[in-house]
Amino acid sequence: MSLLLLLAVVGGAVFLLSNRTGGGSRKQLEQEQLDDALADAKRWTDRLGSQVLSLAGSDTASTQAMADASERYTAASAALADARTVKQAHLARESALEGLHYVNAARELMGMPAGPPLPELEGQRRAGRVTEQRTITQEDGTTVTASPHASEQTPHYYPGGAVAGRPVPAGWYSAAWWAPAMMTGMWAASSMMFYSAMFAGMAGTPSSEEFAAGDFGDAGGDMGDAGDMGGDAGGDVGDAGDMGGDFGGGDGGFFGGGDGGGFDFGGFDF
Numbered sequence: 001m002s003l004l005l006l007l008a009v010v011g012g013a014v015f016l017l018s019n020r021t022g023g024g025s026r027k028q029l030e031q032e033q034l035d036d037a038l039a040d041a042k043r044w045t046d047r048l049g050s051q052v053l054s055l056a057g058s059d060t061a062s063t064q065a066m067a068d069a070s071e072r073y074t075a076a077s078a079a080l081a082d083a084r085t086v087k088q089a090h091l092a093r094e095s096a097l098e099g100l101h102y103v104n105a106a107r108e109l110m111g112m113p114a115g116p117p118l119p120e121l122e123g124q125r126r127a128g129r130v131t132e133q134r135t136i137t138q139e140d141g142t143t144v145t146a147s148p149h150a151s152e153q154t155p156h157y158y159p160g161g162a163v164a165g166r167p168v169p170a171g172w173y174s175a176a177w178w179a180p181a182m183m184t185g186m187w188a189a190s191s192m193m194f195y196s197a198m199f200a201g202m203a204g205t206p207s208s209e210e211f212a213a214g215d216f217g218d219a220g221g222d223m224g225d226a227g228d229m230g231g232d233a234g235g236d237v238g239d240a241g242d243m244g245g246d247f248g249g250g251d252g253g254f255f256g257g258g259d260g261g262g263f264d265f266g267g268f269d270f
Helices: 002-054 060-082 086-109 179-184 191-199 208-213 218-227 232-240
Strands: 134-137 143-147 156-158 161-163 166-168 171-173
Touching (some): 002 060, 060 086, 143 191, 191 208
Antiparallel strands (some): 134 143, 156 171, 161 166
């Protein structure tokens, strides 16, 4: 009986010791993963910051792209400062990478080398790209144009990816129609009608059904939280592109990039 008791005591001690050791290892592993994710996000954020500080656009489209890159740098920096989990660090990284895609677009427009290839954004490949110029007219008479190429008419670039869980194809646009959803994490009721009218039948872009399904990954839906995209981040950019506030019509358009014509899509305030 005493031998059995001794074995039980020894077994219990070994069990408790292994649990403590295992728990410590798990915590250490989680901390190492977080440290790696934060370091990776910081690397891309620092690279974006260097580009934003050293480059300025030479025309309407490249200036707008650099303004958007500056906004993403503000968002990435804020997200990185607040990151306490691996997921939050990844979202900060995503903001920085998006900004670098804007930088590459601006560099290409200015005849500069784009630099080393960048990792794809969340959902970028699935979101496809604009393959033809197309203009649609809304019920209130305003127009929105999508094009594979930058022009005075289409100065707003998006590198492609998920915004609030839905695809936005890579391309150049007359207005940043995705920006309200990016900042709020929610699409307006009229977004399905707009997407269908703009991209129906366009090769290389997701179907209207795929857009409606809204399953393009959590990262797109979480970007609003990750980068504090509502007022503060946009407002902090200030002179970089007048990005911070008036989403209605007017000659300044959306984000100061031309006459975007407002965002009253299909009778709904977008």
